[in-house]
Amino acid sequence: MTSPSVDQSILIIGGGTWGCSTALQLGRRGYKNVTVLEAHPMPSPISAGNDVNKIMEEGAHTKNESDEEYVWNHMHEVSTKYWKEDPVFAPYYHNTGIIFSAATPEVFEHVKTWIVGNEAEYEKLEGAADFQKTMPKGVLTGDFPGWQGFWKRNGAGWLFARGALMSAYHEAVKLSINFVTDERQGKVTELLYSSDSGRVLGAKTADGSLHHADWVILTAGASADTFFDFEDQLRPTAWTLAHIPLTESENALFKDLPVLYNPERGFFIEPDAENHELKFCDEHPGYINLERDVGPGHDGQQHSVPFARHQIPLESEERMRRFLRDTMPQLAEREFSFARVCWDSDTVDRQFLIDRHPKWRNLVVAAGGSGMGFMLSPCVGQLIADTLEESIEHRLRKGLRWRPEQAEGRDWWATQDRYGGNGKVTDFHDVKGWTNGRKGEAPNVGGTGSTLSKACE
Template identity: 60%
Template sequence: MKQLTHDSTILLVGGGTWGCSTALELARRGYKNITVLDSSPIPSPISAGNDVNKIMEEGFPSSTDSDEDYVWNRMHQLATNKWKRDSVYRPFYHPTGFVMAASQDDARHEVDSYIKSCQHKVRLLSTPEEFRSTMPEGILIGDFPGWKGFFQETGAGWVFARGALEAAYHEATRLGVQFVTGESKGKVARLLYDSENVIGAQTVDGTKHRADQTILCAGANSDQLFDFERQLRPTAWTLAHIQMTDEERKLWKDLPVLFNVNSGFFMEPDAQKGELKFVDEHPGYCNFIKDPETGEEMSIPFAKHQIPIQSEQKAREFLRQTVPQIADRPFSFARICWDADTPDRVFLIDHHPKYKSLVLAVGGSGDGFMMMPAVGVAIADELEGILELKLKKGFRWRPETAVGRNWRDTQNRWGGGGDVRDFQKVDEWTHIRESVAA
């Protein structure tokens, strides 16, 4: 393997959240020959980061962390610093506060654990009146059946996801990163190997992009390009939008995030279209099929700008509990949103032990966007061999954790029917007008 220099050729497979943040970080560090490949123009309509908003929780130092907690808190700290101070990311963080609750006994410990570890002041909530008091009068008029939780007024909020993704892409481009996109020119068909290493990737049009270092950061599609020994489970969630009136947009501006670990969450309407995004909470969907070669169960991602009727019903149930005045309005948009779960839901950011010129940057496990700026730093540090030891240990290549893995494990997620859902068993989907904008 060639020694890494600022003139080394670096190839990123995947131009989503992690691809753009890493390309930006590397360009800022002075690397001159960076190419990013993606099947769609940036931001891709199927990228999980191409979204109106994502929850953001700030990190804080702690001297009592276990190794696992340290990794989580350290990445939160790095991300928080970027969201608050970095000129590219700062405009997109909205520290509006955070309401978290559970409405079923099986998940109350999740809320209790958050309260115990939180370094910010919280106000406990246990009655409908107390939940309603967290937002302007006339918004939360639901009955909040069985809800118990808290209001954290500082240290949390949301980020404008698409805006941050586009800003990172444009700044990386300005700094000289080359983005090659499209179903022919940008879509990777396979990685390229010599006798000992990965030497780049070949796109659908037959072009061979050779590189000194290759970074595989293709999200839920990564395991179609490389054998992760079952460390990645492509998992999808469902989201929908409702169109708000001009009057509602004014009233609902700057709301805290409302999140029930059993039923769903929403944030304020987006500034561009005035649509309210909301999510029904569940352990996720997989598209389960049998591997034709091994017979093992696997999950194959696909794009769809509709959601199962089952999710629509659960989403409307969440709205009826909180904001029933809009619960029966037609959806203006919906889609499924893919990520990839590792067995322990900790990121996988590491050089492959056999292919030393291949860096794997995968396994967002539902937290990949919140950590977007910090992930770019971590991947660049791993490439340079300077990733701090506790993070390196946490993010290591660890196929031993996937031995005998149960791909229907809920992985400490709640809601829905309490199980991982199967797209193969979906009988009916919504019929919202197809759109390519998230």
């Protein structure tokens, strides 16, 4: 078995960011029998792509790039073309610029490495006055204690994530891709295998239905390794976000702002046009939810299990308000209108995993977004389709391959070049209390509670 014909049946498990991008690609390539199974109505409330905005950086190939750089640069270059030219994606890219910054000398040295070779595109920022001039008067009113940074006026900004996700979904539907989005009919509980043939036969859903297919593509985001053993290649990791409501006048003032990003404090992006809410996040190495016996074939191995929760840990709220006090103290004590944890999966090297499964050769695995899965999702859908067709370029296949050798002896507590918080990865079981950031609320005490739910990127 090499590659499918356009008439063969294909099953996509997970209708989030990568699932919709893959469905769009297959529809555009003329495949006629593609079904997407997703446990929630579109857009899925637990999809990382169901969000008001994501950071976007344009990219291209460079001279003398390593194999690793080649993979990243290829995905950036191809995705940039989609975000700027493809009618499905282009309306959702806002080229407002970006500010990279840090609050301590140590982390600023790390930030400097991000602009090497492109220094001419950035303007140095040092001190409150420099940061304040990047935005209209009255936005950045903080003292920016110890902050330094770089401002890039063009070639970066933000993406209206939910809009782009739904645009890809609607276009895929127009191309006759079948989406089953239901908590029973669309929720996959297990894959179906044939050991004799070495094939995945399809999937079983919560209503007991068996969905057979010639080919299966797994795009289940942070929940991917609950279906079978990824040999420690994935570490589902969560971050935290919140929204603050703005007045009409504030919303007008905050329009078309550059993204402000600080890897040890947090980031914010201009308010969404629909609800006039400012999304912002605290930065930290992430949370994991360590459990055992989480799925078929794991044999009691330790894994991080995603769950959905529209609250954040108390310490996360404290970090968020510290970030606001540094930058926009006029908002620092305002109640949050929304808060949640948001999941992704880290690979060991934070490179994506897109490959045919080594044992089940009609199964394409796509996982490990590692914090950059949405920005590069237009190219990811293309790479998944190329992997299915076995037409993917050799250097890309090598960089994205199934690679359990990297995960031998994996350190589950590795910060993976992330800063902020207490400088450590935190287990959700050690969280002392939860909050939605509203005054008068009695914080929930304890761990993950009864809110466990599969999450799809």
